[in-house]
Amino acid sequence: MEDLHTEIHRITNCPYTPSLKKLHDILQNVDTGLLQLWARGNPCQIDAIAVIVLEALELWPFTLDVLKIMASIPSFRNAAVQQKPMLLETLFTNATDSKSGFEKYTAVCVALLSTPLECATPSEVPVFLLKCLEKAVQSLSPETIRPVYLLLSGVESSYLDILPFDILSSLQSQMIEVLTQIDSDDHLASLLCLAVLAKFASRPGIMEQSQPNVQSFPKDENGPESADRFLPARKFFSSKKAPKTLDLVVLKVITACSQSCQLGTDEIVESLKLSREIVDAFDKKEICFWQAGNVGKTKKLYAKILRPGIEAKVQCEALNFLVALSAGDLLLPEVIPSLKSYLLTSKADVLSTNAIEQCIVLLEDVSICELLDSLLALACAKLHPCRESLTKIDHALRLITIFMERIPTSSKLLKTVLQFISSKVVSDMLRQYAFQAQGPLRSGFVHCHSTIDVCPLLYREAQVRLHHSLVLMFLESALYASECGCHFDASMMTLLLGKTYLQSPAQPASTECTQRRPTNLIKPRVSLFEAVSTPRVDSVSLNWRDGLIRELSRDVDCRYEGVIRIIGEICRDLELRCNETELPLREEQSRSRDLQARMESSERNKAELEFQAQNHQSALNALEIERDRLANQIEATERRLKELGTSLDNIHQEFDHAKIEAERAAQAAIESARQQDLAYLATMTRKDEILEEQCLKLATAENHVKNLEHELDRVRGLEANKAERLNDSEAHIETLNSAISASECLVKDLQNELVQTKGRDASNTAKISNNETLIQELNSTIGAVNEASDQNRSLISTLKDQIREAEIERSEMQSQHQTFVSAKDAEIERLNESNRSSNDKWQSELEAARSRAAAANEQSAATIAGLHNKVRKLRKEREERAREFAKAQELSGRLMSLMGTNKHQTSSHGAQSRTPGHSERDLPSSDANSSDLPAAKSYTPSASSRAPKRIKRHLDSRTPTTCATKSLNPMTTSKEYRRSTMRVGRVPLADLGSMQGPGSLTPQNPRHQEHHTPKTEGAGEVPTQNDQAHHRFDSDAESFGGGDIFTSTDQQQLSAFHCKLPRHDYDETTTEF
Template sequence: MGTAHDSGHMQAAIADVRLRLQKLASILARADRRVVRTCMHNQSPGALISLATVVSAALPLGADTLHIVKALSHSPEFRDSLLVHTPALLCALLTKANASQADFDEHAELGVLLLSHPLPDAVPLPASAQPFFLRVFDRAIHAPDVSTLEPIYRMLNGACRELLRLLPSEARRRFDKALCHILSSNSAGQNSMLLLWCIGVVVLAERPHYVEGIRSFLSSSETTKTPNGSPERPWKTASGRKLFGSASDVNKTINLTYLSVMWASKGDVVPDSEAIEGIRIATRTLAHVDQEMRIAWPNTNPRAKDAFLKLPTKILRKGIDIGVQFEALCFHAMVAGENNLPSHIVEQYEVNLANITSLYTDTESLRESLSVSLPLFAPQLREPAIQELLSKLLDISTRPTSSHLSTFLILVEELAPVIAHCAPLRSKILLALSSNHLQESIQGFLCSQERGIQEVGSPYRDMVTPSLHRNLVSAIISMLLTSALTAEPSEPGLPRSLAIALICKQQKLTQVTTQPSLMTPPIAHPSVSLFEQGCTPSTGRHLEDWRDRLKSELESQSFYQRDSVIRSVARICQELENRCDTVEEPLHLEQSKSRELAAQIEQLQKEVLSLESKAVDRTFYIDGLDAEIASAENEKNSMLSSLKELRTQFDIANKEADEILHAAREDFMARELQYQSTIITHEEDLKALIKEKGQLADEVQRRESENVSLRELHELDINAMSNENARLTDEVQRTEREKRSLSALHETLNAKLGDLELGIEAERLTVSQQADEINRLQAVTSQLNDLQFSHQKLVRSSEAALRDLEARHENEMEVASSKANEEYEHLSDKLQDALHVGKQATDAYEDTRRELQLLKPTINSFEAKVQQLNTVCSRKDEELEELRSLRSRVQALMSVPSDNHLPIRTSIANNPRTPRQHRRRKSAIPTQDLPPKATTGTQGITNTAMEHIANASFTSSDSSRDGSTPKRAKPRPTFKILSMNVSSTQNPVYPSQSLAKKLSPAKRSALGQLSPNRRHTIVGFAIPEKDEEEEHEGKDDFGLGKRRGSLGGMDDMVQASFDMDGFLAASTPFTPGNIACGTGRVPEEEESGTEL
C-alpha cells in the first residue's frame, strides 16, 4: 500500500511538473530572444545552475522541455550551465539529429544554438558534430539563403572553429568551392545579408582565431602589409583570394560590405539582431584590410564617396536600435579613421557608451566591439563625456549587487590599454579626476568596504557576484594607476593623496573565489574527446579509456536523476504536510458549527407550528414569482431581439453610410478631375493668348522701330533740302543783287547792249536754268510735305491699329477671364454641394454612431437586469426547494398525509389547464418609469369589485359558526373570472397600497387536508383595508416583500379560467379576502397577496 501511495504521489508530481513545463514553454514561445538573454544575464550563476538542473531532469517528460531548452539556449550563460551540468546532452542531441531527416529537422536548431558559442572547458566537442556540420552545410548548398547560411557562420564562430581543419581535403575543397559559387551568384549580389553571412564564413574558415585576438591582429595588420593592402600572410582558399586577392578585389569587398551595412542600418529591412551580427561581420572583414586602403577608399570613385557620406545619416536616424547604431558607428570609424571622425558621430558614440548597459547581453560580442571602437574614438572623446563615464563607473562599483558588473568590467578592461597608448584620453581622464565634479564619487569609491566570503550570505546569492565586484574595483584601480604611471611630464598628474588611497584600497581587497556555491561537483572528463581520439595520432600520452568515461557519465546521470526524484518527493511531502495543517483548522471550525447547528435545530423544532402558515404563504408568493420569472424571461427575450434588431440596423446604417461616403468621394474625385482638366484648358488658352500678345508686342515694336528709322531718314532729307533751299535762296539774292547792279548799269551800258546781247542771252539762259532749279526745289518741297503727311498718316494708322489690337485683346482677355470666373464659380458651387453631401453623410454616420453609443448603456443595463433577474430566480428556486423540504418535514412531524401536494411550477407546466396570468412584479432594478396609459376597460375594476366576485362563489361565514365541524363542500363547476394582460414593456406607477392584498381565486391553490379538530376556521371573513394597514404596520421580519403592480396600461382583457376543483378537493373552507392558514385563524404577523 505504501509503495502504491508513493507511486501515486510521484505520478501526481510528474503531472504537475508537466503542467508547469507547458506553461513555461508557452511563455518562452511568446518572449523575444533579447528578453530571454537579458533575463538570463541578470540571473546569478547559482540560479542558472538550478534552472539547468531542473530542465535537464525534466528532459524525458515530453516535447515541451525541448522547446524550453531551445528558447533558453539563446542565452550563453544558460547554455554553458546546461552543458556543464549535463555534458552528455550535446552528444546525444547531435546523434539523434543525425539519425534521420525528421529528427534533423526537429533538433537542428537546438544543435546549432548549443554549438554557436565556444564550449566550456569541461565539455569536449563530440564526434557527432562533424556529420551534423556537414549536413547543415549541404542544406545551405542546395538552398543558399540567410536562414541556411547563418547556422554555418554561428557554428564556425562558436564551438566548430577548428572543425574544418580536421575535415578531409576533399570535403574542404568542396566547402571552399561552394562558398565561391555563393559569392559569384546573383542571389548574393541582390541579398546584402546573404553576402555578409557568406563573407563571415569565408573569413572564419581561414582565420578562425581572429576573434580571440582582434587587437593584436589589428596592430599586426597595420605594421606588416602586402602590396594589395591585406596582411602579410596570404589567403590560401579560393574564396579568400576572391575577396582579398588583389587591390581591386579589396576595394570591391569594401564597397560591398559598406553597401550591406547601409542596407542593414535602414531599420525595417532586417531584424535588429540579424543586422547587429551582419555589421559585426563587416567590421571583422575590414580588419583584414590595410588602414590606408580603408581611409583612401571613399576617394576611389564618386559612388564610394556618396555611399561614405550617406551612412552617417542612416546611423543618426530616429528610431534606430542602439545595438545596430553602436555597431554601425564602429564600422564607420574603421573606414573613416580616427582623425576623420565628425563631431556628431563622436557625440553619438559618447551617448551609446554612457548607455552601455542597454547594448548587449553577450559579453564576448561587447568585448569585441569595444576593442575595435575605443582606440578609434578615444582621441576625440570630450571631457564632459569622460567625467560622466568615470562617475558612472565609480558609482556602480559601490553597488555590489548590480546586474551590470560584468558589462562595466569589460569596459574598464578594454579602456585600460587604450589609456596607456592614447595621450589625449589619458590627459582628459587625469583632468577629470582632479575636477570637483568627481570628488564625491571618488570619496564614495574609496570609502566603500569590500567584503570577503564570510560576508557574502546576505547581499549576494552566490560567490560569482562578489568576485565580479572585486574584479571591477581592482580593474578601476588598475586603470587609474595606469593613467598616472604612463603620463608624460607635460601631462597633468594624479594627485598624490589619491594615488596613495588607491594603492591602499588595492591592498585591502580580499581574495574571493570564483567557484559558485551552488555548483555541482565537477566531473572529471578526458582532455581529448572521442572525435579527437579517432582523428589524432597517438602522442604517447596516457588517455582515459572510453569505457571508464562512459561508466562515469552513467553514474553521474543516475546520481542526478536520483537526486531529482528525492527533491520531488520531498517537495510533495512538504505540500502534503501543508495541506494537513491547512485542513485540520477548518475541521474544528466545522465541528463547532455542527454543535451550534444542533442547538439551532432544537430551537427551530419549536418554531415549526408558526412556520407552517408562513410556508403556505411563501408557497403562494413563489407561485407569483414563477409567473414574474416567466414574464422576465419574455422581457429578456424581447430585449435580446430588440438588441439584435438594433445591431442589424446599426450594421445597415454603417453600410449605407460607407456607400454614401464612397459615392461622395467618387463624385468628389470625378469633379476634382473635371475641374483640374478645365483649369488646365484655361491655362493653355491663357498661355496661347499671352504668346499672341507677345507676338503683337514684338510687331508693334518692329513697326515703331521702322517708324523711327523713317522719321530719321525724313529728318535727314528735310535737313538736306533746307540746306539746298538756303543755298538757292542765297543764290537768288545774289542774282537779285547782280540784277539790280545790272539794272543800275543798264543805262550806262546801254551803249554796250549790242555788244553784250550774247552775254545777256547767256545770262537769260542761266536765269531760266535757275528758275527751273527753283521749280525743282519747290517740287522737292511739295514731295517732302507729301512724305511728312504720309508719315503722319502711317503713325496715326499704326497707333489706331495698335489701339484696336489692344482693345480687341483686352476684350478677349476680359471675356476669357469672365468665362473662367464663371466656370470657377460653377465648379466651386458643385464642390460645395459635394462637400455638403459628404458632410451630411458624415453627420448621418456620426448620428448613427452616437445613437448606438447612447443605446449601449441601455443594452448593458438590460443585460445586467436580465442577469439580476436570473440570479433572483435561482435564489427563489433555492428558497422554494428549502420551503418544500421544510413543509415535508413539518407534515412528517405533524403526521399529516402528504398525498395532496401544493402546486409547483413543474406540475403547473404539466397541467393542461388554462394558464393563469399574473401581472409582472416591479423589478428591484431601478429603471425609468414610463407614464401610465389608462384604458377604459380597467377603470371600473377595483379591489372591492374583485372581492365581491370572489365572495359570490363561497358560502357565508355565518353558516359555518353553527356547526362544530365544517363539512366538505360539494364539487362545483369551474367558473371564470376576468383577468387582464399587462404588456411587459409598460410599467405604470400607482400609489403604493397596503402589503396585505386580497387574494383572488385565480391565485389560490388547494391546501392539504385539515384535521377535524380545528374548530377555529373562519369562513367568509374579510378584513377591511384599514385593518390591513394596521396589521401591515405590526408585521415582523418574516413578512413577505411588497407585491406591487398596476392595472394601468392594459391593452385588452382576456378571460382566464379558474379551477374550482382544486379548491373543493382539498376539503378546506376558504375566505374570499384572506386564506385561513394553519388552524384557520387569520395570521397576525404576515400577510401576502397577489394583485390582479
C-alpha cells in the first residue's frame, strides 16, 4: 500500500506523462479492497491519475490493464468518462468489431460497466451484451457467465427485453442443465447461474413493464411475448421450487464456510455475495416457510459460520447472508460477539447496514455503553491523519447514523443512551468535549501528500462530520428524554448547542488540495500551423500590427509548447533508458537478495537441524532413562515373582498339610461311623429276638414304620448321588430297622437314640460339607495362584521382549543418529563451503556490477553534461536569433514608417514639413515615458538611413507613422506583461521563456543601435511566415544525436538573410521604391 501511494504521488506530480510500468506491476499485487480504501482516502488524486492514464493509453499497451484495475473505483471511472466521453464507445467498438480483440477489451468494458454509470449509457452496450451472451451460450463456464452477471448488475435490466429470444432461451436452458446436474462440483458456476436467473426473474411481467427507451434489435416473428421470455427463470423462484433452490444455496454456503473447502478466500467471498443476492430475490414468506421446515440446516449453518479459525472477511460475508436469510427476524444471540468484534475495525466495510442494526438491537446495555464510550473517546482524541484513523471515523459515522435511526423506534436503546448520558463520568467527558478547543478544525493541517497517506482536507472534513453527528445524536437523545419526562444538566446542553452552532455553518474552504486537478481544463490555443496562413486584417481599422503581434505571439507559444513536448519525450526516453541501464543492477540486487535469502534459509535449516539433533539427543536421553526405569521395574517384578513363588510354595505346603489333615479327619469320621454302625448292628442283632417277641406290641407302630419307610425311601432318592450320605442313610435305615424290632417299652429310648443319631449324622454331614467347601476353596486358590503365576510368566516374557526390542531400537537409533549427524555435518560443511564460494563469487560479481553501474553512471553523467552543453548552445543561438529578429524588426519598422510618410505626403499636399532635429525634439523624453522610448525609436528612421534626394520632410508628431508608433508602444508593454504572466508554472524553461518574450526582441540600447543600423540600400524583404514556419519545422525535426540541435550558426543565417533581400531603387517622382 505504501508503494502504491508513493508511485501515484510521483506520477501526479510529474510535469510530463511518465511511464506507468511500475504502477502496472504494483497493481497486479494489490487487492481491490485496498485500492478502494486508497481511493476513499485520496479523492483529490483521482482526476489527476485519470488524466494521466488516458494520456498513457496512446503511448503504452499495458496501460489497458491499468485502466481495467483502476476501473473498480467508481470515482476514477466517472472521472475518466468525464475527461474522455468517447472512451466507452471506442472500447465497445474495438471489442465488437475486431476479431481477435474481444477478449482483450471485454475485461476493460465489463470493469467500466460493473456499476451504474452517472452519464448516459453508450449505444453500443446492447451489441456488446449480445456478444457476451453468445459467448456464454457457446461455452458455459464461470469465465463466460461472470461478464454477463456484471453487465446485468451495472446496466439497466430493460436491455433484457430487447435481446433475441433464441439466445435467452438457450442460455436459460444451459443454466438449468448446469443446476440440475447432481454431480456438478463447480461451486461458482452454479451460484453465477442462479444469480443471472435471479436477474432474469426480477424483470416485471407484461402487464407491469413499460416500453424501454433504448436501442432495440429486430424482434423475432416466432418469439413469444415478453412475459414468457423469462418463464424458466421464474420457475426457480416460484413457491413450488423455492425450497429446493434455498436448499441448494444454503448447502453451497455451508460448503464454503467449512474447513475442508478447497476454494480461495476471494472465491469464497464472491460465492457468499452471490448467495446473499439470490436470497434477496425470494419472497419473505417463502424464506420463513423454508426456515420453519429446516431448523437442522439452519443450526448447522450457524455452527459453520461461528466455527473457530474462520477468516474475518469470510465470516463477515457469511453474517450478511444470515441477516438476509433471517428475512427481518432477529438472529441468534451466539452471533452477537462475532458482529461486535468487527464494528469499529476495517472489517466493518464488508458488514451490511442491516447486520449492524441487528447487532445494535441485540446488544446488551453494557456493550452499548462501551460502544458509545468508544465513539466519544474517538471524537475527543487528537489522532494523526492516517488511513487507519480515517477508517475509524468513517465507521463511527456509520454507527452514529444507525443509532440516530434506531433511537426513536427502540425504547431499550433510548433508555441505554439516556443512562449513558446521565452517568457522571460521561457528563465530565461531555463537558471536556464541549470545552475542547477547535484548533485542528480551525487551523487545518499543513501536511502534504508526501508525508501522510490520506488527503488532509478530507480528514479534516471527516472530523468535522464526526463531531457534528455526535453532538446531534446527544441532543436528539436529550430531546427524546425530555419528552419521556427525564431532565439533564442545562449547562451541558447549552455547551453542546454552542458547539453545534460553531460547527454547523459550512465554512468555505480557503485552501484547496494541491493534488486536485480541475476537470474543466482550458483548451490550448490554436497553433500557427493550424491557423490560416494569412493573418485576418480588419478593413475598417487596418490593425495589421495587432495581427502581426498575435501571429508572432502564437508562433512563440507554439515553439514553447513544442520545446516542452520534446523535453517531455526526452524525459520519457531518459526514464526508459535509465530503467534499461539499471536493469542489470536491479538483477544483481535481486540475485544478491536471493542469495541472502538462501543464506538465511540455510542458516535457518542449520538451526533447525541443530534443534532436531538436540531433540534426538534429548529423545535418546529420555529412552535411556526409560530403559533404566524398565530395568528397575523388571528387577522389582523379578523380586515380586520370587516373593510370589515363595508364598506359592508356602500355600502349596499349607494346602497339602490341610488336605492330609482333612483326609485324616474324613478317615477318622468314616471309621468312627463304621464302628458306630457295627455297634448299632450288634445291638440290633442282639435285640432282634426282643423285637420279634414284641411284634404284637408293635402292631400299632406299623403305620408309623411305614411312614418312616416312605421317609427313608425319599431320603435314599435324595442321597443317591452321594456315597457318603448313602452310607449314612443305610446306617440310619438299619438303626430304624433295629428300632422297629425293639420292644414297645424301648421305643422311646430308641427314638431318643434316633434323635441323637440324627444329630451326630447332621454334625458329621456338616463336617463333610465343610471339608468339601475347604477343598473347593483350596482348589480355587490353587487355580488362581496358577493363573497368576502364568500371567507373571507371560508378563516377564513380554517385558524381556520389550527390553530386547528397546535395546535393539536404541542401538538402531544411535546408529541412525550418528549417521544422520555425520551426514548433516557433512552437508552443512558442504553448504558452508558452497555458500562461501558462492558468496565470494557473487561479491566479485557485485563488485563488477558496481563498477559497471559506476561506469554507466559516469556515461549518463557525461550524456547529461552533453545535453546541458547543447541546451546552452540552444540558448546562445536563440539569443542570436533574437538579435537578428530585432534587426529585422527594426528594418521593417523603418520601411513601414517610410511607407506611412509617403502615403501621408500623397494624401495631404499642404502639410507642413519639419527638420529631423525638430522631429526628435517633438518626441517624448525618456523621463516622461521611458517604457515607450525603445519601441518608438525602433520605428523612427535614424540619421544614417537613406533619405529621399529631392526633398527631406520633417516628421510631424501627428503623422500616421508617429501615431502608429505611439499606439504600438503600449501594446508592446501589455504584451510583455502578458508574456511574463503566461508561463508562471513552467519552471524548467523559465529562462528560455524569458528569452522568447517581446522585451528580448527589441534592442536594449536604442541609441547605439540607431547609429549602427545598416543602410537601406542593403536592406531587403523581411522573411515571410512560410519561411519562418519552414525553418521551424527543420529545427524541430533535429535530434540530440550530435552537432547543433535546432538551427545552424548565426553567421550562416545572417549571410543567407542578406542574400535573400532584393535591392530596390527609390523613385523620387512617386516617393516610392
